[in-house]
Amino acid sequence: MQIDIPLPCPSCGGKMYSVGYEATLKILKNRTWHVCKECKFTRNVEEFKKTLCCA
Numbered sequence: 001m002q003i004d005i006p007l008p009c010p011s012c013g014g015k016m017y018s019v020g021y022e023a024t025l026k027i028l029k030n031r032t033w034h035v036c037k038e039c040k041f042t043r044n045v046e047e048f049k050k051t052l053c054c055a
Contacts (some may be wrong), residue, residue: 007032014038018045 003018020032032045 007034008010009036009039009041010040010043011041012036016041 001020005016005018007016008014009016014036015038016036017033018032019035020030022030033042034045035042036047
């Protein structure tokens with residue numbers, strides 16, 4: 001599933017979207033990434049949240 005997000009790409013300033021999947025096994029965590037539509041820059045949402053909380 002792709003969802004457009006209002007954050008600019010830190011690499012090129014382009015538009016980004018969010019991509020994620022749900023784990024079928026309960027021991028695995030659901031994962032989500034932000035991906036730039038133009039330069040294909042990617043970042044893990046969990047790591048991004050940690051940088052926002054600790055800044």
